[in-house]
Amino acid sequence: MKSALERAADLLGRARFPVIGGLFTDIRGAEAALALAERLGGVVDHAASTGLMRASRVMRETGATPASFGEVRNRADTVVVVGQGPLRRDADLLAKLLPAKPGLPRPGDNKRETILLGTGKVALPKQVRTTAVESKLSLPEMVALLAASVREGRFDLRDKALRVKIEAAAERLRKSAFAVFVYDPAELEEPVLHTVLEIVRHLVVTTRAAILSVAAPGNGDGVNLCSTWTCGLPVRTSFARAVPENDVWLYETGRLIESGEADALVWIDALDGTAPARPKGAPAVVLSSKPGRAGKDDVVIDVGCAVVDHDAALYLAPISGIGMVKAANANDSKPSVAAVLNEIAKVLDAKDAA
Amino acid sequence: MLIQLKGGRVIDPVHNRDAVGDLFVEDGRIVAKLEGRKADEVYDVGGKIVMAGAIDVHSHIAGTNVTLGRQLMPELPALAAAEGQPILASPAAWGSYATGIRYAEMGYTTVIEPAMIPTHAIEAQAELAAIPIIDTAGLVILGNDDYTLELLRGGRAGGDELKDYVAWTLQHSKAMGLKIINAGGSEAFKFNARTFDLDDEVLDYGVSSRAIVESLQKAVADLGVPHPPHVHCNNLGIAGNVETAVATIEATQGLPIHFAHIQFYGYGDAGEKGFSSGAPRLMEAVNKHKNATVDVGQVMFGQTVTISGDILRQFDGRAAASPKKWVINQGDGNGTGVVPYNYRSKSFVNALQWAIGLEIFLMAEDPWRVLFSTDHPNGALFIRYPEIFHLLMDRGERDRWLDDLPKDVREVSNLAGIARELTLSELAIITRGAPARLLGLTDRGHLGPGAVADIAVYTEQKNKTAMFAAADLVFKSGKLVVRDGKVVRVTWGRCYHVKPGFDTQIKRRVNAFYDRYYGADPSWFGVSDAMTRPDRFATIPNLS
Numbered sequence: 001m002k003s004a005l006e007r008a009a010d011l012l013g014r015a016r017f018p019v020i021g022g023l024f025t026d027i028r029g030a031e032a033a034l035a036l037a038e039r040l041g042g043v044v045d046h047a048a049s050t051g052l053m054r055a056s057r058v059m060r061e062t063g064a065t066p067a068s069f070g071e072v073r074n075r076a077d078t079v080v081v082v083g084q085g086p087l088r089r090d091a092d093l094l095a096k097l098l099p100a101k102p103g104l105p106r107p108g109d110n111k112r113e114t115i116l117l118g119t120g121k122v123a124l125p126k127q128v129r130t131t132a133v134e135s136k137l138s139l140p141e142m143v144a145l146l147a148a149s150v151r152e153g154r155f156d157l158r159d160k161a162l163r164v165k166i167e168a169a170a171e172r173l174r175k176s177a178f179a180v181f182v183y184d185p186a187e188l189e190e191p192v193l194h195t196v197l198e199i200v201r202h203l204v205v206t207t208r209a210a211i212l213s214v215a216a217p218g219n220g221d222g223v224n225l226c227s228t229w230t231c232g233l234p235v236r237t238s239f240a241r242a243v244p245e246n247d248v249w250l251y252e253t254g255r256l257i258e259s260g261e262a263d264a265l266v267w268i269d270a271l272d273g274t275a276p277a278r279p280k281g282a283p284a285v286v287l288s289s290k291p292g293r294a295g296k297d298d299v300v301i302d303v304g305c306a307v308v309d310h311d312a313a314l315y316l317a318p319i320s321g322i323g324m325v326k327a328a329n330a331n332d333s334k335p336s337v338a339a340v341l342n343e344i345a346k347v348l349d350a351k352d353a354a
Numbered sequence: 355m356l357i358q359l360k361g362g363r364v365i366d367p368v369h370n371r372d373a374v375g376d377l378f379v380e381d382g383r384i385v386a387k388l389e390g391r392k393a394d395e396v397y398d399v400g401g402k403i404v405m406a407g408a409i410d411v412h413s414h415i416a417g418t419n420v421t422l423g424r425q426l427m428p429e430l431p432a433l434a435a436a437e438g439q440p441i442l443a444s445p446a447a448w449g450s451y452a453t454g455i456r457y458a459e460m461g462y463t464t465v466i467e468p469a470m471i472p473t474h475a476i477e478a479q480a481e482l483a484a485i486p487i488i489d490t491a492g493l494v495i496l497g498n499d500d501y502t503l504e505l506l507r508g509g510r511a512g513g514d515e516l517k518d519y520v521a522w523t524l525q526h527s528k529a530m531g532l533k534i535i536n537a538g539g540s541e542a543f544k545f546n547a548r549t550f551d552l553d554d555e556v557l558d559y560g561v562s563s564r565a566i567v568e569s570l571q572k573a574v575a576d577l578g579v580p581h582p583p584h585v586h587c588n589n590l591g592i593a594g595n596v597e598t599a600v601a602t603i604e605a606t607q608g609l610p611i612h613f614a615h616i617q618f619y620g621y622g623d624a625g626e627k628g629f630s631s632g633a634p635r636l637m638e639a640v641n642k643h644k645n646a647t648v649d650v651g652q653v654m655f656g657q658t659v660t661i662s663g664d665i666l667r668q669f670d671g672r673a674a675a676s677p678k679k680w681v682i683n684q685g686d687g688n689g690t691g692v693v694p695y696n697y698r699s700k701s702f703v704n705a706l707q708w709a710i711g712l713e714i715f716l717m718a719e720d721p722w723r724v725l726f727s728t729d730h731p732n733g734a735l736f737i738r739y740p741e742i743f744h745l746l747m748d749r750g751e752r753d754r755w756l757d758d759l760p761k762d763v764r765e766v767s768n769l770a771g772i773a774r775e776l777t778l779s780e781l782a783i784i785t786r787g788a789p790a791r792l793l794g795l796t797d798r799g800h801l802g803p804g805a806v807a808d809i810a811v812y813t814e815q816k817n818k819t820a821m822f823a824a825a826d827l828v829f830k831s832g833k834l835v836v837r838d839g840k841v842v843r844v845t846w847g848r849c850y851h852v853k854p855g856f857d858t859q860i861k862r863r864v865n866a867f868y869d870r871y872y873g874a875d876p877s878w879f880g881v882s883d884a885m886t887r888p889d890r891f892a893t894i895p896n897l898s
Contacts, residue, residue: 027480059425063679063692070473070686070872074500075544096873104500104871105558107545177546204669208546210684229421229481232428232445243444246428313476313885316878320685321418321474323878324885 005340008285008299009347015264017240018042021253022268022276024218025287026312027322029270029337030226036266036341038239039348043262044227045253046235047269047276048216051186052224053248055213056234058185058193065200067180067210068320069096074103076210077110078176080117080169082196083139085184086214087122093214095125096318097182107208108177115169118142133169135162140192146170147199173199178208185213215317218271219306222315222322254279270303270337271314285344287337304334356380357832358393362404362811367779368787368800377404379807382832386803399811402826405782406801407463407808409789412584412614412649413730414661415453416467416481417492418474419683419690423661423731424448426681426692430731433657440737440823448731450484455841456737458487461810461825463847464789464798467492468533468584468614469663472499473686473879475527482849483886487830489847491793493584494529495663496520497566498540499687501867503559506569514857517573521856522864524579528851528881528891530793531581532574535663536588537566540688543666550666552588552601563588564605575609577854578896580794582610582647587619590667594623596632600639608645612792615651615729616640617711622766629703630766633713641719647792649727652711652742654734655699661731663688671695686872697734705759709767715746715784716774725792726784744818746776751818794894795850807832848892 002010012018020033023046037044046052058064072079079097086093098112116122116132118139124130135142137159145162148155149170157163173179181196188196196211203209215221224234231237233246249255256262257279265284269275275290283297289305306312307325310332316323335343357379365372378385378393414420423430424445431447441447441456457465465485470478470492482490496502501519505512520532538561539550545557555562571583587602589595599619613619622632640648657676662668665682668691672680681692697704711733718724730736745752749772756763756770764770776784790799798806811827824839835843861876868874883891 031480031484056425059681060428061679063426063675064681064683066681067684068686068689070874071544071684071689073873074871099873101870107557178544204682208544208684210682225418225421225477226480228424229416229450230446230484232424232431232447232449234425243442244446246445311884313480316874318872318874319473319878321471321879322477322480323473324476324880324882325878 004299004301005343005347008301008344009351011264011283011285011299012040012266012344013348013351015040017262018264018266019045019253019256019262020266020268021045022047022278023223023235024269024271024276025223025337026219026306026314027222027226028313029268029306029341030223031230032338032341033268034227034230036345039345041240043238043251043256044235045251046218046220046223048186048218048220049235051184052216052220052234053236054190054193055185056224057248058190058197062194062197065197065204065210067212069212069318070320072180072212073097073099075106076178076180077106077108077112078115078172078179080115080179080181081119082117082143082181082183083187084118084120085187086182087119089184089214091123094128098125098128100127106178110175110177113172115172117146131165131169133165135159140189143192143195147195150174150199151202173203176207176209179203180210180212182212182214186216215315218276219314222313225315225322257281268337271306272308287340301340302334303337303340309334310336355394356388356391358396359399359404359809359811360396362399362402364404364801365778365782366406366801367783369802371801372779377801377809379829379832382807384801384803384805384807397827399827403778403812403814405461405810406786406799406805407810407828407830408461408785409793409795409799410462410465410727410736411725411789411792412468412727413465413736414467414469414732415465415485415730416450417470417478419469419471419661419663421481422681422683422690423659423692426679427659427694430657430659434735437656439656439735441735450481451486454486454488458828458830458836458841459824459839460739460822461812461828462488463808463828463830464489464795466490466530466793469535470494470527470529471685471687472496472523472527475879475881476885479528479849479881479885483890486844486846487835487841489850491530491850492527493531493533494523494527495533495535495688496523497534497537497570500871501864502566503541503556503561506559506561506566508560509565512569512573515860516569517576518856518860519864520570520573521577521854522860524852524854526876526880528849530850530852530894531579531584532570533584534567534570535586535688536590536666538563539588539664539666543669544684548666548670550588552598552605568605568607571606571609571611578898579852579854580894580897581792582612584612584614586614586664590618590664591671593621593629595619595621596635599636603639603643603646606643606645611646613646613648615727615733616648617651617653617707617714617733620710620714625766627702629706631706631710631713631768633710633717634768637714637717640724644723647723647725649725650711650714651727651729651733653697653704653707654728654738654741655697655704655708656734657696658731658735659692659694661690661692663690665689665691667691668693699759702760702762705763706767709763709769712745712752713767713769713772715776716772721780721783722788722791724784725788740819740822743781743822747781747818749773749775846887849890850892850894852896853893854896
């Protein structure tokens with residue numbers, strides 16, 4: 001009987017256009033996945049790439065004005081939370097961004113304050129002064145109204161109470177020494193992201209302002225950075241041609257499998273926490289740190305869980321970058337994602353040589 | 355295995371050698387001729403030029419800032435290729451892998467990434483480790499971080515704690531040296547300052563740029579780190595800034611210091627347009643202050659992207675973005691600005707920048723202190739180096755380029771009147787011997803016995819662009835990696851770092867600082883031997 005690695009290599013060696021998806025893995029796993037995708041002429045994508053792709057397209061079109069988590073935590077005097085995403089992702093986010101203890105020296109002498117724009121009802125830490133802007137209008141409409149008001153432009157709004165709140169928020173932003181918009185790009189469509197960036201670009205002419213984009217789950221930001229330094233492009237990139245190609249729609253895992261364009265899937269889920277949903281419809285090599293049901297055509301390989309079973313480099317929100325986290329109870333009973341993918345590549349090399 | 359490179363013209367200014375002869379290589383090192391032994395492999399390099407592998411002291415090839423540039427500008431290689439720059443029109447052409455390949459093809463074997471962010475050292479080191487063939491090292495940035503500024507608050511000297519903090523930072527990130535970028539200027543930007551001069555003070559901390567540089571310079575000297583502080587001065591890119599650069603050079607207390615990409619500080623404000631060459635004034639100061647070294651940061655015409663921890667300068671420069679998009683990343687410490695830029699030969703300012711860079715090279719009395727760089731990608735992509743070597747070695751080539759530039763450039767620059775042409779030995783100094791000496795990498799940059807066998811072989815020809823774009827042969831640590839300008843074997847290099855000692859009390863203080871202000875644990879950004887290949891990291895000994 002063939003080993004799982006050999007069956008995986010057989011499946012991938014036969015595939016015309018495989019996709020390596022999920023990618024809930026550490027940086028070493030991402031490096032190995034990118035190397036394998038290049039070797040196979042396949043695609044890399046991440047299960048939480050929707051927001052990353054929006055942010056990356058907006059960045060390529062007009063740029064960006066990010067601030068680090070640490071800068072916001074220490075120096076922002078106004079934190080605008082846009083939408084429900086950020087506080088759903090981390091209910092304690094505001095307590096982390098606006099802690100009770102004083103931070104490093106910060107510009108201006110405003111009291112620190114948060115503006116909640118379409119967040120819905122949320123629990124707030126005591127020390128945070130808050131203005132909530134809620135309405136029946138959609139979030140994109142509210143963002144657009146705020147943008148107009150910040151520029152002191154004219155806008156049509158019959159809801160007097162809302163107008164007062166929007167104008168007060170805009171006034172506060174103009175008077176802020178360092179205003180920061182916090183959002184989850186998975187929640188906001190690209191035009192809304194552009195609008196928020198335009199507000200920031202308007203404000204920075206005279207004062208300081210920035211955005212803080214909530215990190216994607218599953219080390220999405222780390223995997224995306226790794227893809228970028230490796231091949232110059234974010235995830236949802238194909239290596240089928242001589243030059244790598246990035247396309248938000250074309251190279252999305254679910255679409256590739258559903259349409260039958262991809263004929264094999266490598267599905268990677270090796271981080272603690274909620275597992276991403278795996279698209280069904282193609283034979284798969286599944287690298288998972290969690291027990292799950294396998295389809296009859298699947299090759300399932302148990303792997304260690306990053307940070308739990310082995311030390312791992314991952315995107316860490318508090319440093320707004322990739323850091324290394326030590327495993328509390330490291331054990332090598334199961335191989336890492338990187339080790340398995342590199343072994344599959346070796347089996348493929350050996351087959352090619354034979 | 356004994357390898358012999360037979361009959362080449364060996365140019366090794368470290369040993370005052372420029373003569374036809376043989377080189378022998380064994381176990382990755384250059385060895386003296388072994389009497390009575392026959393080489394196992396002989397390369398006939400008769401008629402060829404043999405030099406040590408080249409070393410780049412200042413090239414942004416890895417880390418958060420560079421990858422931010424890649425995120426903003428995946429089209430950079432395509433735009434550059436469309437203009438005729440020698441690069442493949444693929445986003446991957448400025449990825450980690452292609453970086454090592456292209457450098458090796460030109461005969462480069464060691465490259466220094468000059469701007470590692472302390473808290474992002476893991477990414478910088480992971481990116482450096484993904485670059486094949488060449489050896490690398492990183493310089494870590496301090497001088498706009500609140501820990502340093504707190505130690506210097508109100509004019510305090512920082513004392514042993516600053517020294518310990520610098521040593522801890524260097525070790526923690528596995529850096530080979532310290533980088534200081536617009537000291538205090540990025541911090542001032544956080545308080546909405548839009549200009550910052552040498553004697554301006556950072557709000558709240560009450561410490562000047564001058565004081566920050568002096569304190570860090572002293573700390574590095576006391577620690578015995580071979581590479582002196584690598585300084586990016588205030589007022590980059592501004593007309594009249596030559597005065598800032600000269601004042602900074604004069605403030606260096608006679609201690610070793612390196613000034614990066616000084617072309618960007620060689621600007622006078624004479625002439626009708628208020629922009630002129632300050633190269634003579636700058637080089638007078640550089641020539642006089644023998645404790646100072648510089649790299650030039652030559653500009654070349656064409657599309658590139660500027661990536662800098664001088665966020666204040668980049669913020670100001672955003673208006674000139676081409677294409678019109680930019681990133682201002684307000685990160686911890688310095689932050690970053692990424693601004694795409696296209697240097698145009700028809701632009702008076704850009705043409706003058708180009709001329710000033712060449713003037714600086716050609717006015718250097720001591721090439722050991724005026725090193726080659728383009729501040730890749732800021733002045734030009736590193737793939738343009740061969741063209742610059744050509745310009746430095748061939749006055750006729752310079753005149754041809756000058757003829758295509760706006761006429762008034764000649765009036766405010768001295769380039770047309772400079773007859774000097776660099777010799778091959780001088781080129782070997784500014785691209786090999788001097789960088790190795792400056793970095794404390796005494797085992798390279800020359801071809802003496804015991805040196806790492808990093809060797810580049812070129813075919814001498816009048817067209818120096820062609821000559822240096824594609825080496826005939828390149829050996830990295832004794833292994834043949836390039837033949838006829840193409841990589842024939844992919845090897846993986848080492849990463850060099852220093853290990854200055856410190857009082858371990860500093861760890862407790864730094865941990866408390868990050869816990870309180872960032873909710874972060876410094877162990878997250880500590881670089882360990884285990885994070886990459888075995889034998890990846892190599893230590894550079896401290897100066898005794």
